[in-house]
Amino acid sequence: MVAVWGVRLELSEYGRAIGRGWLVVLVCLLAGIGIAWGVTATAKPVYQSTVKFYVVSPPSAGQSSLQSLELSRGRIASYASLIKSDKFVERLVSSSSTGLSATDIAESVTASADQDTLMLTVVVSLPDPAKANQVAREIVSGLNPALDNVEARTQSGGGQTDLNVVAGPTAETDPVSPRLALNLGLGALLGLGAGIAIAVTRRMMDHTLRTPEEVEDASGLPLLARVPASSEAGTMSDILNRRQSSLLDEAARRLRTNMDHLSALPASGVVLISSARAGEGKTTVALMLARAWADAGEKVLVVETDLRRPRLATELKLGNALGLAEVLAGRAGLSGVIQKTASDRLHIVAAGSVPENPTELLAGQTMTAALGEMRGSYSRIILDAPAMQPLSDAALLAVQADTTVLVVRYQSVTRELLSASLRNLVLVKATVAGAVLNALPLRLSEGRNQPPGKPGKLRKQNKPGRLRKPSQRAKGTPPAVPAEPAPVKHSAARR
Numbered sequence: 001m002v003a004v005w006g007v008r009l010e011l012s013e014y015g016r017a018i019g020r021g022w023l024v025v026l027v028c029l030l031a032g033i034g035i036a037w038g039v040t041a042t043a044k045p046v047y048q049s050t051v052k053f054y055v056v057s058p059p060s061a062g063q064s065s066l067q068s069l070e071l072s073r074g075r076i077a078s079y080a081s082l083i084k085s086d087k088f089v090e091r092l093v094s095s096s097s098t099g100l101s102a103t104d105i106a107e108s109v110t111a112s113a114d115q116d117t118l119m120l121t122v123v124v125s126l127p128d129p130a131k132a133n134q135v136a137r138e139i140v141s142g143l144n145p146a147l148d149n150v151e152a153r154t155q156s157g158g159g160q161t162d163l164n165v166v167a168g169p170t171a172e173t174d175p176v177s178p179r180l181a182l183n184l185g186l187g188a189l190l191g192l193g194a195g196i197a198i199a200v201t202r203r204m205m206d207h208t209l210r211t212p213e214e215v216e217d218a219s220g221l222p223l224l225a226r227v228p229a230s231s232e233a234g235t236m237s238d239i240l241n242r243r244q245s246s247l248l249d250e251a252a253r254r255l256r257t258n259m260d261h262l263s264a265l266p267a268s269g270v271v272l273i274s275s276a277r278a279g280e281g282k283t284t285v286a287l288m289l290a291r292a293w294a295d296a297g298e299k300v301l302v303v304e305t306d307l308r309r310p311r312l313a314t315e316l317k318l319g320n321a322l323g324l325a326e327v328l329a330g331r332a333g334l335s336g337v338i339q340k341t342a343s344d345r346l347h348i349v350a351a352g353s354v355p356e357n358p359t360e361l362l363a364g365q366t367m368t369a370a371l372g373e374m375r376g377s378y379s380r381i382i383l384d385a386p387a388m389q390p391l392s393d394a395a396l397l398a399v400q401a402d403t404t405v406l407v408v409r410y411q412s413v414t415r416e417l418l419s420a421s422l423r424n425l426v427l428v429k430a431t432v433a434g435a436v437l438n439a440l441p442l443r444l445s446e447g448r449n450q451p452p453g454k455p456g457k458l459r460k461q462n463k464p465g466r467l468r469k470p471s472q473r474a475k476g477t478p479p480a481v482p483a484e485p486a487p488v489k490h491s492a493a494r495r
Contacts (some may be wrong), residue, residue, distance in 0.1 A: 014200060018097040021199025028198065032191020036183040045175035047129035049136040053120040053143070055079065057161045062283030073115045075161060077400070079147065080111035083139065084124060088146050092138050098131045105135060120163065129172060136169035207414045215408050215437050218415040219422060224405060224434040225255035227285065228442055236315040240341055241286040247442070252292040255405075255436060262433055263401050268375035271433075272401035274385040276421040280409035281438040283311065286384040293380045294346040301338070301378040303349045305397055306386040307358035310351030316341070323352025325369055328361040334373050347378075363396045371400055388421035398430035406432065410439045 018025060046274055050146065055076045082088055084106065093102050100108075104126075111122045122139055126132040209215050212223045230248045259265060273286040283304075283468075290300045304312045307325050312318065318339045326332035338347050355361055374381045381402055385394040398404045404425060425432055 010116050014203075017203035018196055018199050021195070021202060023204075024198050025192065025195030025441055028195030029188060029191040032187040032189070032194065033184055035185075036187025037180075039298065040178045040183045042178050043178040044127050046125050046127060046177045047132050047172050047174075049124045049129070049169045049171065050134040050169070051122050051136050051140055052166050053079075053122070053163040054166045055118045055161060055211060056165060072468075073118065076115055076118060079120055079161075079163070080113040082147065083109060083111040083143065084441055086276045087177055090140070091146065092135065095142065095446045096135065098134055100126075100131065100135070103411060108132070108135065109139070119166075125176070129459045133169055133171045137275075140165055140169060169379040206411075207416070208411045209408055209413055209415065209418065209437075210411050212437055213236075214415075215418075215435055218418050219406070219408075219435055221406070221422075222258075222434040223431060223437060224258045224437045225251045225285075226440050227251045227281070227288070227436060227438045229410070229439040234471075236259055236283065236287055236312065237317070240291055240316070240343070240346070247369040248288070249292075252288040255285070255289050256292040256296065256373075259403075259405075259433065262403060263358055264431060264433070266402065268379055268381070269403070270375070270381045270383060270401040271373060271393070272383040272398050272404045273407060274398070274404060274421075275387050275407040275409070276413050276417045277389050278309075279385045280387070280412055282387070282407040282409050283384050285405070285407045285436050285438060286382050290346055290380075290382050291343070294343045298379045299346065300346050300380045300382065301349065302346070302382045302384060303374070304351040304384045305362065305393070307351050307361065307393075308386065308391075310354065312348060312384070313350035313352075316348065318348065318350055320350070321352070323350035324370075325352035325358075325361065328364065328366045329355060330366070335408055359391070359393055359396065362393055368400060388424055389417065392424075395428050395430065398425055399428050401430075403431045406435045407438050408435050410437060410441070412439075 057075065089102050089106050089109075092105055093100070096105075108124055108126050109122065110125070111120065113120050122136065124132045124136045126135070147161060147163065209218055211227060215221075216223055226246045228251065230246065233259070259271065263301070265271065269382060271289070273282045273289070275282045286302060290302045293300045299464065302312075304310060305324060307422075312322065313323065320337060320339050322332045322337045324337065327334050327337055334349075337349050337352065338345055339350065361367065383397055385397050388394045388406075405417075406421065422432070
């Protein structure tokens with residue numbers, strides 16, 4: 001796992017990031033090739049003419065061959081400088097018919113000396129191949145006389161050095177630059193690298209939660225279930241309909257098993273299902289859990305407590321328009337708003353009409369009394385609550401519930417938003433059982449890449465009833481699992 005900018009990624013995630021950004025990578029690749037082709041097409045071609053000299057210093061009187069060889073090695077570097085000297089260049093300009101200036105010739109000529117082989121290489125680079133070859137020939141004809149003139153002034157007697165031409169001057173017909181194949185290759189490489197960098201950077205800058213490990217690390221909560229993205233959850237009616245066993249059903253059973261093993265969930269327990277923001281699938285998870293409990297023989301009541309945006313009555317095509325809002329306003333009794341489903345053990349209370357003061361209704365004593373009445377008739381009560389942000393309705397309901405489950409949708413919620421929601425629950429001293437990661441790709445869902453261990457078995461718990469803030473966990477340690485919440489004592493009115 002590699003951490004960059006606070007985001008930790010498995011190496012395989014880099015490949016998936018590149019795969020998701022394949023269009024950006026392709027565009028950058030084609031752009032790199034196009035730019036390289038354009039630069040090549042507009043660049044002036046350059047031709048070279050090369051000539052090589054072998055440096056020989058005949059031994060003078062009293063010198064051995066070894067001394068003469070060392071003398072040549074010592075002088076060869078100065079000969080390369082001589083070719084670039086102002087006086088030699090001026091001599092070339094005066095004797096040349098190319099029409100080139102001294103500056104043009106000085107910039108076009110390069111000389112290099114090899115002391116081991118005593119080879120002096122001169123290269124002339126010009127846009128015109130004929131002029132490049134002519135300047136190289138003039139260097140061949142004028143270098144030895146210029147060298148003799150210099151050495152005659154600096155020494156007496158023999159020992160002058162001879163520069164023997166061993167190769168060239170060459171007459172190249174193909175330009176040495178620009179090189180189309182090389183430029184296109186470099187352009188493709190740079191474009192590909194830029195595309196990959198953009199794709200990976202976009203993934204690094206995306207702080208939304210994707211994997212179970214990221215959710216546990218950001219929240220400090222255990223992951224109770226992983227719900228796959230499935231067409232079977234297309235509508236709320238589809239969730240409640242009986243069907244062949246699927247990954248969606250397996251996720252519901254995993255969630256049911258983990259919830260049943262919480263000591264904080266007594267008989268007639270109230271479970272609140274919420275999320276950090278709207279649209280994360282909390283109603284889907286609530287209905288999945290309700291159906292799983294009903295299949296296991298529990299008598300389940302699902303209560304829609306989102307009084308601001310009621311949906312269940314319409315989605316499930318319930319006949320009764322009355323709901324929780326009417327009960328809390330005193331216009332109807334609880335028994336008059338409970339509606340049946342295809343399962344005899346699963347009943348639903350819809351939200352009803354939208355009231356003017358939903359927060360006050362949910363926080364009032366009437367809601368407490370209604371929950372007490374529900375506990376007397378059902379073994380499991382599920383509150384389909386509003387989102388935690390930006391309203392306070394869910395936090396008020398969490399206080400009255402035995403435990404809370406947070407739904408986190410894949411690639412939808414950031415660490416900061418999830419942490420803000422958890423802080424709201426901490427402030428009201430609510431108990432949080434764990435998180436459910438929803439709408440996962442199949443590769444991350446239940447039954448795929450499952451870590452070893454018994455299904456439904458939670459890790460070792462901490463102190464009861466405490467929800468630790470994610471920031472309190474030591475860096476680099478595995479995410480701690482919050483305690484199994486202590487049972488909530490209910491008053492007589494709630495019973």
